[in-house]
Amino acid sequence: MDVIRAVNLDVGYGGVPVLRCLNFTIPPGKITVVVGESGSGKSTLLKALIGLSRPLAGDVYWGEERIDYDSEHSLGALYRRIGVLYQNSALLNSLTLYENIALPIRIHRSQTPRPAEEARVHEVLWMVGLHGADEKFPYELSGGMRKRAALARAMVLEPEIVFCDEPSAGLDPLTAAGLDELLRSLQASHGMTFVAVTHELRSIGRIADRVLLLRGDGIRFNGEYRDVEASGDEYLRSFFLIKDEKP
Amino acid sequence: MKLKEDLGRFFSLLADEIFYTGRYLRKRHGVLPGAVVQQLYVMGYKSFPIVALITFLVGITISLTSAAQLELFGADIYLADLIGLAMIQELVPLMTGIMLAGKIGASITAEIATMKVMDEIDALKTMGVVPEKFLMAPRLVAITLVVPLLVAMADTVGIGGGVIVARVALGTPPGVFLREVFSVVTLGDFLTGILKTMVFGWAVVVGAGYKGFFIDRGAEGVGKATTESVVLAISLIIGLDCIFAFVLY
Numbered sequence: 173m174d175v176i177r178a179v180n181l182d183v184g185y186g187g188v189p190v191l192r193c194l195n196f197t198i199p200p201g202k203i204t205v206v207v208g209e210s211g212s213g214k215s216t217l218l219k220a221l222i223g224l225s226r227p228l229a230g231d232v233y234w235g236e237e238r239i240d241y242d243s244e245h246s247l248g249a250l251y252r253r254i255g256v257l258y259q260n261s262a263l264l265n266s267l268t269l270y271e272n273i274a275l276p277i278r279i280h281r282s283q284t285p286r287p288a289e290e291a292r293v294h295e296v297l298w299m300v301g302l303h304g305a306d307e308k309f310p311y312e313l314s315g316g317m318r319k320r321a322a323l324a325r326a327m328v329l330e331p332e333i334v335f336c337d338e339p340s341a342g343l344d345p346l347t348a349a350g351l352d353e354l355l356r357s358l359q360a361s362h363g364m365t366f367v368a369v370t371h372e373l374r375s376i377g378r379i380a381d382r383v384l385l386l387r388g389d390g391i392r393f394n395g396e397y398r399d400v401e402a403s404g405d406e407y408l409r410s411f412f413l414i415k416d417e418k419p
Numbered sequence: 420m421k422l423k424e425d426l427g428r429f430f431s432l433l434a435d436e437i438f439y440t441g442r443y444l445r446k447r448h449g450v451l452p453g454a455v456v457q458q459l460y461v462m463g464y465k466s467f468p469i470v471a472l473i474t475f476l477v478g479i480t481i482s483l484t485s486a487a488q489l490e491l492f493g494a495d496i497y498l499a500d501l502i503g504l505a506m507i508q509e510l511v512p513l514m515t516g517i518m519l520a521g522k523i524g525a526s527i528t529a530e531i532a533t534m535k536v537m538d539e540i541d542a543l544k545t546m547g548v549v550p551e552k553f554l555m556a557p558r559l560v561a562i563t564l565v566v567p568l569l570v571a572m573a574d575t576v577g578i579g580g581g582v583i584v585a586r587v588a589l590g591t592p593p594g595v596f597l598r599e600v601f602s603v604v605t606l607g608d609f610l611t612g613i614l615k616t617m618v619f620g621w622a623v624v625v626g627a628g629y630k631g632f633f634i635d636r637g638a639e640g641v642g643k644a645t646t647e648s649v650v651l652a653i654s655l656i657i658g659l660d661c662i663f664a665f666v667l668y
Contacts, residue, residue, distance in 0.1 A: 222545050251547035262542035264534075267451075275451075276546045282448065325546075 173235055175200050175333050175365050176221065181230035183213065183220040189228050190216045192389045198333070203359050203366040203379050205397070207411070208386030214369045215337065217386070221367070222256055222335055223247045234332075252280055255326030259338040261318040263310040263325070270306035273297065273325045280329060296324040300354060316347035320354065327358075336368040340375045352378040373413060385411065429629050432551065436625060439552035440559045449552045458561030462523055463568060470518050474573040477510055478502065478580025486588045495589045499599035502581030507604055507612045511573045513660060516619030519562075520652035524627035527558060528648035531631025532641040540632070555628050562620040570613045615663050622655040 174197035181194040190213040198204050208214050219225040221232065226241040233239070234253065240246035263272045273293045277284050284292075297303050300320040310318055319339065326334050339355065340348035352375050358364050359381075370376060376383070376397070383400060385393040385408060393400070393408050400412055408414075443450055482502055489498050531554060534540050543550045578600060585591040630648035634640045 224541055224544060248547055251545055254545065256542065256545045258538040258542055260538045262538040264539055264542075271451075275548070278451070279449065279546060279548050 173200070174198060175234065176367075177233040178221075179231045179233065181220070181232060182228040183216050183225070184228050185216065185225075187228065189389065191386065194230070194391055196384055196391060196394050198365065198367055199382070200332075200365050201359070201363045202381040203355065203368060204382040204384060205376050205380040206367065206369045206384045206386065207371055207376060209411075210371070212386040213389075214371075214386060218335060218337055218367075218369050222254060223250050252329065253332045255329065255331040255334040257319065257322050257326045257334065257336040257339055259341050261310070261315075261322040263318060263322055265310050267309075268306065269297070269302070269308050269310070269313075269321050272310065272321065273306075273328050276325065276329050292328060293324075296328050297321075299327070299358065300324045314347075316343055316351060319343065319351055323351075323354070327364075333365040333367060336366060336370075338370050338372075339368055340370065340372050345374070348372070348375060349378065355379050376412075428633055429625075432629050432632060433625050435551045436555050436559060436628065439549060440556040443552060443556040444560070449549060450556050451553070454557035455560050455564075458557045459565055461526075462519075462558070462561050463565035466518065466522055466565075466569065467572065469522060470515050470569055470573050471576045473514050473518055474506070474511055474577040475580045477514055478506060478577035479584055481505060481510065482581040482584035483588065486584055490589060495585075495591055496595070496599055498581065498585050498589065498591070499596045500603045502578055503600035503604045504608065506577040506581070507574050507608050509660075511570060511577055512612050512615040512619060513656065515566075515569055515573050515616050516623065516656040516660075517653055519620055519623045520626075520649050520656065523562070524623040524648050524652040525645050527624060527627035528631040529641060529645045531628060532634040532644045535632065535634050536638050536641060551628075551632070555624070558624050558628075559621065562624050563617060566617045566620050567613050570616045574609070574612065611667060615660070618659055618663075619656045622659060623652045626651045626655055 176198035178194050178196050182189045182192050183194070184190040194217070206214050206217060216225070220227045223239070223241065231238050234250065237249075239250055263269075264275070267275070270293055273296060274289055277289050277292065293306065294303065297306055300323050302317060302320050302324065305313070305317065305321075310321065313321065323334070323336075336355070340351055343351065355366055355368070356379055359366060366379075368375075368379060380397040383393060383395065383397050384391060387407060393403065393405065400408060401414055403409065439449070442448075482498060485501055486495070486498055489495055489501075531540070534554075540550050543553060578597075581600075582593045582596050585596045586593055627648045630644045630651060634644045
């Protein structure tokens with residue numbers, strides 16, 4: 173069953189729709205990349221999916237369960253099922269890495285014994301290659317390390333899906349490639365589901381299983397990444413810089 | 420229209436903060452362990468020296484300017500009455516409130532506004548944390564606990580300034596001065612001073628939170644919000660002081 177299903181979804185700001193009548197699904201165990209030009213509504217869509225803004229119309233389903241954006245209970249349930257990696261990492265600067273990553277456990281599973289909490293935090297730190305850095309503060313880390321730490325925090329509660337907002341933005345090409353490789357290896361080894369919003373073509377090429385291309389006020393392409401090259405859609409081909417073979 | 424919207428957001432945040440602080444006090448949940456103690460340290464221990472210095476200097480200044488006038492009429496001893504009542508009822512609450520606005524309010528706004536710009540507030544929300552509770556409840560609890568201590572200290576230091584001036588300028592012995600102070604100042608005056616300062620402290624924290632949470636621009640907005648937070652807090656303090664004056668006197 174699909175993790176997320178959007179039905180006739182309108183999203184926007186201040187009552188003005190940016191994207192209209194979106195219908196799409198996010199399948200489990202795959203990396204879906206939401207792409208589009210600047211201002212195409214990628215971040216607006218992401219905010220609606222993670223419950224930070226209310227859709228203007230339509231519905232979002234998690235499995236069979238409809239998200240009620242007016243219900244604290246429904247949103248609370250949503251937040252327990254997702255992890256989010258923000259473009260700025262969004263680690264709390266006043267807390268150590270350990271405290272940042274342990275925060276979701278302390279909030280959602282406050283009865284967790286300390287040894288179990290420590291074991292889980294160290295496990296995710298190890299998964300993202302940051303073992304031994306748990307007592308550092310975010311400002312002591314490089315941009316790439318902060319992103320990895322934020323990914324560890326997003327994964328600590330074993331969410332059904334991890335959303336990544338511009339995961340490789342602001343990183344040098346090597347560090348960006350390393351982070352993409354990490355996402356890909358986590359998806360492969362743990363069967364994790366990711367939704368990444370990005371417009372970096374190299375990053376898309378490294379991580380995407382599926383592509384959701386936004387254009388105008390709707391979806392221009394929604395399908396497997398491997399099908400992009402075979403597509404005859406001119407806009408799609410020009411967006412992905414696919415050169416037509418000369419006869 | 421903008422004022423109406425601002426007032427709506429301010430009172431909405433105020434209601435949220437009251438609700439979430441109450442819920443935190445009942446369930447002790449949704450806030451990091453040790454957050455209140457950390458805020459007690461920042462708001463109390465770190466504010467102690469500046470509040471002491473300012474109230475001491477105000478005590479000395481008011482005493483010096485009043486002593487000369489009172490001496491003309493041979494009413495030297497009434498300096499104790501003036502300083503005792505003025506410090507405890509008015510000057511200590513006002514000066515402590517203004518010091519808290521500059522020191523605590525500005526730092527709360529800068530911290531929350533920066534967190535907002537850096538997506539940390541959104542990150543808290545998507546972790547299922549209520550930012551208004553996580554960030555504000557410990558501060559509201561801490562300011563409530565710290566104000567009585569700050570006021571008691573500031574009252575003592577401010578009156579101490581008066582004692583020194585009375586001794587040096589008028590030759591009034593400290594024992595006589597303090598006996599006169601205690602003959603006019605009641606426990607009710609002291610408690611009123613604490614209540615007023617507590618309300619000012621809450622105004623500072625809520626006003627600072629409001630400016631931090633509702634920053635409407637990027638990084639350049641942080642500085643603007645911080646300045647506005649201090650102005651808002653001082654305006655609230657003066658306004659509330661005026662209301663207290665009408666109600667109490």
